[in-house]
Every structure is written in structure tokens, then in C-alpha cells.
Amino acid sequence: MDVVDQIAAVNEGKLSRRAFTRSLLAAGVALGAPLGGARRAMAAPEDQGTYFTWGGYDIPDLFQPYLEKHGELPNFAVFGGSEEALTKMRGGFVVDVSHPCNQALPRWIKTGLFQPIDPSRLSNWPDVIPELVDLEGNDAEDGKVWLAPFDWGQTSITYRTDLYDLEGEEESWDMLWNPKYKGKLGSLASGGDAWWVGAIKAGVDFKDIDSPEAFDKIAAVMREQRPLIRTYTDDNTTLEQALSSGEMVASMTWASSAVQLQAEDVPVRFAKPKEGALTWVCGLMIHKDAPKLDKAYDIIDSLLSVETGHFMINDYGYGHSNIKAFDAFDQETLDGLGLSRQPSEILSAGHFQVPQTQEWETRMNELFEQIKAGF
Amino acid sequence: MLHRSDALRGYLLMSPTLLIMLVGIVAPFVILLTMSLWTRSGFEFDTTLTLANYERTWNEPIFGALLKRSFWISGVATAATVILCYPMAYYVAFHVHRNKMMWIILMTLPFWTSYLLRVFAWKVILGYEGVVNSGLIALGFIDEPLGFLLYSQEAVIITLAHAWAAFAILPMYVSLEKIDKSLLEAATDLGDGPAARFLRVTLPLSMPGIIAACFLIFIPTTGDYITPALLGGPDGVMIGNFIQLQFGPANNWPMGATLAIILMLWIAAIAAVFLFVTRLAARRVA
Known part of the structure; x- marks a missing residue:
């Protein structure tokens, strides 16, 4: 019941004053509770590890094994894009574990800011799907790896089936370029997703993404899209709220937004664009100066656990790297989520991100930021 | 000796x-100035001193446009704040005789919460299903929520005008409070009506407070980051956001430093002109 309804109910005498006061109190408690929670998280004892990750991964559900072992959650720091994260760490921000994706992996290794992971210290490692470990540049010496794969999935379009009319067309990235829905479309703000989607839309092969023509073509489609966009944000919650209220009818999102909205009975679909979705594998890296190395391994082991995998698949709709996590789901459920026990089926069906040089990354970010600002 | x-x-x-x-x-200023003369090369700095960054800001239209937009938004917000707060300060200075302190505290009470929370509150108020939109719909004025309320320059202006009100009320109250009431009586005795009295006595004498309020609001809001970031949308981006980008994703610290310096110089220049003009005007009125 929202506030307007309640006020109306009071006027009509349907809602007693006491009930109204009680719901005000409840609202107050609900508003106050997260503050208390935040304080507790900040007050987590100094001896927990720090996990520097994307928004949405800073929740207790992913850390049950860690919580059981240490009685506290790790400390969290959140970023909106992995380039931003890398810049912060280059500026001297020391964490224990961070969370880049395959596309950034070679560049992250090159900075010398990370140490190889010793898989023998991870109890869940034997269950990790080998093809996810086998990423470009991931092989450190002596059987060690740089990145422990954790989640994989797609970036695509979440759209309101009741508000966005496909008009008989197939689902396609063109939906986010449809002038009919000007001001009702949304996009992730980070070039790490949006620019690659622009490449798909512009028909640029990811192998050729580092060329002047590719830059021109992608920039042109991004400029075309910009006036249609209500807002660019890296905050999933903002996009989810906008989609659920009808403020936006379609937006570029990760799978989790669609799954969470569906769980709330909002009529949305996570599109399977005919050009193919954007696919990625993300994982965990340990900082070379990680102050709590043991806790760093515990954080990773917790994220790779079957329990966490269940949550990732069921509640977020992401693929997980632990093969046993899939056992709890039947094929039909997985199909519905656009997932599979064989990640390659999904990853190669879409457009899998390809690592780029630092120069490319910087140039892309600069250009995309200018386009977003209207130039 | x-x-x-x-x-x-x-x-x-x-x-x-x-x-x-x-x-x-x-x-820090010296560091900023030095860094603005460097250039970026990859993740490192090229420390040869050069004016290349300044040239870029001159040649590429985006920087000038963002500066202009920042000054516009912040200028409108400043004017709106001062105009809205002047009557409040005036009322407390002239018409409240007991518990003045309590009035002042009451007026600044909303500002005891964090800036960020107030910005978020405005997001809730102006949002698509926010208080304003659902109120207007419930009253039957509109059928569909007004989109321009959020993610626009207007949203940024409204929020800034509210968020900085305390900084306008206090200095204007102080200078209004200091006005010698006998001057007002003298003006009335000499035949001035309320309007003429206000324009010829009260307003000029409260000018120092108004100028202080303008500075206190204009200078920090021009470089504001969080309000345009949360409420501005694509068209509400201001120079502060762009400076942050240089230090963040764009990874070009020297350029960020250059922009910060240029912003500082512009604010100083605008402030100087503003001060000069108001002085001139005050002298003419006096």
C-alpha cells in the first residue's frame, strides 16, 4: 500500500489512525535499519578481508561459508566499472580480492598489482569448470592462475513485455535504438558494457574493435542512441526501479536485473537479441600486497562454493563456475535463465569480449564519456 | 623594534x-598546478612541462560547453536560493522579537542531515513515481508522470537551491539584523513608502549579506559533483563530473588537474566582476 493510498484510506475512515501511525513507524524502522546495517558493516573488525567488487555482490548471500568460518562478513568496496577499479588500485587503494572480467585480465596482470592464486589452497577448486579457467593470459607459472573464475553470463536488454511493443519483429539490439521510445530507454554507463554493445549494433567484429574505422562506426551509433536515453547509470537498482515503474520500457542490463524483476512479478523479459548478446566471464584476483592473504583465499573459496552458486543461478540468473552448483537445477530452469552446464554453449553463442590494450581502453573510455556528455 | x-x-x-x-x-595547489602541466602517457605521467592540456581545453568545444552549463545551472540555483531565502531572513530579522535563535535553528534544521541524503530525498520527491508526480496525478492535473522533473538540469537546480539554503539565510539574516531601525523610521518620516524604504535603505544595507550568500553558494555549486551525478541525467552533466571522470575511468589526471585550475580561474574572474558590479550599483544607489 503506498502513501497516497494510505492517506486516502485515512480520509475515508478505512484506515485507523493507529494503523497509519504503525505503518509510519514501520517505514521509519525500515529506513533506519539499513543505516544500522551499514554501520555494522563498517564496524566489521579490522581483521576481515576486503573485497572490491561490482555493485550487487556486496551481500551476505554470497558469503555464507565465510560467515560461518569467521562470524563476520568481509569488508566491501564497490565500483561501477572495472577500469575505475583499476585506476583506484593504481592510485594506491589496497584490497585483498577484486573482481575483473576476462576482457580486462591481461591488462590487470600487466600492472603488476596482483599475485598468482594457488589453487591448492581452495577447497572448491576441483569443481571449477576447466574451460572457464582457460582464459587468455590466465596461466601463471607452477600450476597457479591469476584469476579464479566466479561468474559468467550475458549483458542484454531487459524490457517490459507490456509496454514495449515488438510489432512482430524479433528481439534485437535495435530495441535500444528505437526512436519511438525516446526518453524511456536506459543503458549501463560503463564503456566496458555499453561500447561493446555499440560494436554489436554497428556490426563491428570484436576482432577488429581496435581500429580507427571501428571507433568511428561505434561512436556514430552511440551518438545516435544518446538522445533516446533517459539516464546512463552503473547502479542496477536505479535501472530496476525505472523498469518496474514504467519510467523505462527497455534497458541494457545484466541478467540479474531481469531475474530480480521477474521475481517481483514485473512483466519483463531478458531479450535474446538476434545479433547475439554480449557475453563475459568474471573472476577473482588477489592484490599483491593483500594484507589478509588467508582471508583473501577464504573470500574466493566462499564465492566458489556450491551454496553461493545456487544463489547466483537462482536469484541473479548468472552462470557460476562451480559445476556442482548446477546439480540443483533441471534443464528447463536453466534454459529459462539462459544458462547451461556447458558455459561455452552460451558464451560462444553470443559475442565474447576480447582483451584490449590499455591505450584502447583509455581512448574508448574518454570518447564514450564525451558522447554521454553530448559531444 | x-x-x-x-x-x-x-x-x-x-x-x-x-x-x-x-x-x-x-x-595541494602547487601539486595541482604542476600536474596540469604534465601529460598522460599510458598509466604514467610524462613530466615534461607543457601547455598541451590547456590548448586542448581551448580547442575542444566540450570543455567550454560544460563550463558554461555549470555556470548557468549554478547561477540560476544561486539566484533562486537568494531570492527564496531573503524573505525568510527578513522576517526573522524584523518581525520576530522573541526566541530568534529558535527560529534560526528551525530554519537550518533540515540541513542537519547529510547532503547526500537530501539529494536522495529529492530523487524520491521528483522521481517518476515520486511525491510530486503521484500528487499531481492524484489531483487529476496530469495523466502521465512528468519526465523532465528528474534527470534534467531543472532537477539539479531545484536540488541545489534547497540544499544550500542555509548558506543563504545565515549571512543575509546577520546583515539584516545589523540594520539600524532608526534609519527606517527616518526614511518613513521623510516620506518614503514601504517599497521605496526597502529599496533605498534595507536592500542596500543588506547587500553585504546578499553578496556573501551569492559567493557561498555559487562557488561550491559550480563544481558540485553528486547532485548532477544522481539527478542530472545525460543533459545535466556538469564540469565537476567531468573532472571526476578524468581522475576515474578516463584515467587522465593531468587533464583533470587542468580542468580544476581553469574552473578556479573562471570562478575567481566571475567573482571579481560580480563584486565590482555590485559595488558600483551600491555606490549609485547610495
Whole structure:
């Protein structure tokens, strides 16, 4: 019941004053509770590890094994894009574990800011799907790896089936370029997703993404899209709220937004664009100066656990790297989520991100930021 | 000799402040200035001194446009704040006789919460299903929520005008409170009506408060980051956001430093002109 309804109910005498006061109190408690929670998280004892990750991964559900072992959650720091994260760490921000994706992996290794992971210290490692470990540049010496794969999935379009009319067309990235829905479309703000989607839309092969023509073509489609966009944000919650209220009818999102909205009975679909979705594998890296190395391994082991995998698949709709996590789901459920026990089926069906040089990354970010600002 | 030791004593008295100024303002400024003369190469800095960054800001239209937009948004917000707050300050200064302190505290009460929370509150108020939109729909004025309320320059202006109100009320109250009431009586005795009295006595005498309020709001809001970031949408991006980008995703610290310096110079220039104009106007009125 929202506030307007309640006020109306009071006027009509349907809602007693006491009930109204009680719901005000409840609202107050609900508003106050997260503050208390935040304080507790900040007050987590100094001896927990720090996990520097994307928004949405800073929740207790992913850390049950860690919580059981240490009685506290790790400390969290959140970023909106992995380039931003890398810049912060280059500026001297020391964490224990961070969370880049395959596309950034070679560049992250090159900075010398990370140490190889010793898989023998991870109890869940034997269950990790080998093809996810086998990423470009991931092989450190002596059987060690740089990145422990954790989640994989797609970036695509979440759209309101009741508000966005496909008009008989197939689902396609063109939906986010449809002038009919000007001001009702949304996009992730980070070039790490949006620019690659622009490449798909512009028909640029990811192998050729580092060329002047590719830059021109992608920039042109991004400029075309910009006036249609209500807002660019890296905050999933903002996009989810906008989609659920009808403020936006379609937006570029990760799978989790669609799954969470569906769980709330909002009529949305996570599109399977005919050009193919954007696919990625993300994982965990340990900082070379990680102050709590043991806790760093515990954080990773917790994220790779079957329990966490269940949550990732069921509640977020992401693929997980632990093969046993899939056992709890039947094929039909997985199909519905656009997932599979064989990640390659999904990853190669879409457009899998390809690592780029630092120069490319910087140039892309600069250009995309200018386009977003209207130039 | 005595004179000299007086000066010395003065500096000694000031030394804690001077030290803080030196460490906290002058040193960072020198670092900023030096960095703005460097250039980026990959993740490192090329430390040869050059004006390349300044040239870029001159040649590429985006920087000028963002500066202009920032000054516009912040200028409108400043004007709106001062105009809205002046009557409040006026009322407390002239028509409240008891518990003045309580009135002042009541007026600044909303500002005891964090800036960020107030910005978020405005997001809730102006949002698509926010208080304003659902109110207007419930009253039957509109059928569909007004989209321009959020993610627009207007949203940024409204929020800034509210968020900085305390900084306008206090200085204007102080200068209004100081006005000698007998001057107003004299003006009335000499035949001025309320309007003429206000324009010829009250307004000029409260000018220092108004100018202080304008500075206190204009200078920090021009470089504001969080309000445009949360409420501005694509068209509400301001120079502060762009400076942050240079230090974040765009990874070009020297460029960020350059923009910060240019912003500072522009604000100083605008402030100087503003001060000059108001002085001139005040002299003419007097």
C-alpha cells in the first residue's frame, strides 16, 4: 500500500489512525535499519578481508561459508566499472580480492598489482569448470592462475513485455535504438558494457574493435542512441526501479536485473537479441600486497562454493563456475535463465569480449564519456 | 623594534592557521598546478612541462560547453536560493522579537542531515513515481508522470537551491539584523513608502549579506559533483563530473588537474566582476 493510498484510506475512515501511525513507524524502522546495517558493516573488525567488487555482490548471500568460518562478513568496496577499479588500485587503494572480467585480465596482470592464486589452497577448486579457467593470459607459472573464475553470463536488454511493443519483429539490439521510445530507454554507463554493445549494433567484429574505422562506426551509433536515453547509470537498482515503474520500457542490463524483476512479478523479459548478446566471464584476483592473504583465499573459496552458486543461478540468473552448483537445477530452469552446464554453449553463442590494450581502453573510455556528455 | 616584535607576535598567533593553509591549500595547489602541466602517457605521467592540456581545453568545444552549463545551472540555483531565502531572513530579522535563535535553528534544521541524503530525498520527491508526480496525478492535473522533473538540469537546480539554503539565510539574516531601525523610521518620516524604504535603505544595507550568500553558494555549486551525478541525467552533466571522470575511468589526471585550475580561474574572474558590479550599483544607489 503506498502513501497516497494510505492517506486516502485515512480520509475515508478505512484506515485507523493507529494503523497509519504503525505503518509510519514501520517505514521509519525500515529506513533506519539499513543505516544500522551499514554501520555494522563498517564496524566489521579490522581483521576481515576486503573485497572490491561490482555493485550487487556486496551481500551476505554470497558469503555464507565465510560467515560461518569467521562470524563476520568481509569488508566491501564497490565500483561501477572495472577500469575505475583499476585506476583506484593504481592510485594506491589496497584490497585483498577484486573482481575483473576476462576482457580486462591481461591488462590487470600487466600492472603488476596482483599475485598468482594457488589453487591448492581452495577447497572448491576441483569443481571449477576447466574451460572457464582457460582464459587468455590466465596461466601463471607452477600450476597457479591469476584469476579464479566466479561468474559468467550475458549483458542484454531487459524490457517490459507490456509496454514495449515488438510489432512482430524479433528481439534485437535495435530495441535500444528505437526512436519511438525516446526518453524511456536506459543503458549501463560503463564503456566496458555499453561500447561493446555499440560494436554489436554497428556490426563491428570484436576482432577488429581496435581500429580507427571501428571507433568511428561505434561512436556514430552511440551518438545516435544518446538522445533516446533517459539516464546512463552503473547502479542496477536505479535501472530496476525505472523498469518496474514504467519510467523505462527497455534497458541494457545484466541478467540479474531481469531475474530480480521477474521475481517481483514485473512483466519483463531478458531479450535474446538476434545479433547475439554480449557475453563475459568474471573472476577473482588477489592484490599483491593483500594484507589478509588467508582471508583473501577464504573470500574466493566462499564465492566458489556450491551454496553461493545456487544463489547466483537462482536469484541473479548468472552462470557460476562451480559445476556442482548446477546439480540443483533441471534443464528447463536453466534454459529459462539462459544458462547451461556447458558455459561455452552460451558464451560462444553470443559475442565474447576480447582483451584490449590499455591505450584502447583509455581512448574508448574518454570518447564514450564525451558522447554521454553530448559531444 | 617594538613594531617588529608586534608583527612577529601576529605571525606567531596566526601560525597554526598559516601552517594549515600552507599544508592544506598552498601545497595541494602547487601539486595541482604542476600536474596540469604534465601529460598522460599510458598509466604514467610524462613530466615534461607543457601547455598541451590547456590548448586542448581551448580547442575542444566540450570543455567550454560544460563550463558554461555549470555556470548557468549554478547561477540560476544561486539566484533562486537568494531570492527564496531573503524573505525568510527578513522576517526573522524584523518581525520576530522573541526566541530568534529558535527560529534560526528551525530554519537550518533540515540541513542537519547529510547532503547526500537530501539529494536522495529529492530523487524520491521528483522521481517518476515520486511525491510530486503521484500528487499531481492524484489531483487529476496530469495523466502521465512528468519526465523532465528528474534527470534534467531543472532537477539539479531545484536540488541545489534547497540544499544550500542555509548558506543563504545565515549571512543575509546577520546583515539584516545589523540594520539600524532608526534609519527606517527616518526614511518613513521623510516620506518614503514601504517599497521605496526597502529599496533605498534595507536592500542596500543588506547587500553585504546578499553578496556573501551569492559567493557561498555559487562557488561550491559550480563544481558540485553528486547532485548532477544522481539527478542530472545525460543533459545535466556538469564540469565537476567531468573532472571526476578524468581522475576515474578516463584515467587522465593531468587533464583533470587542468580542468580544476581553469574552473578556479573562471570562478575567481566571475567573482571579481560580480563584486565590482555590485559595488558600483551600491555606490549609485547610495
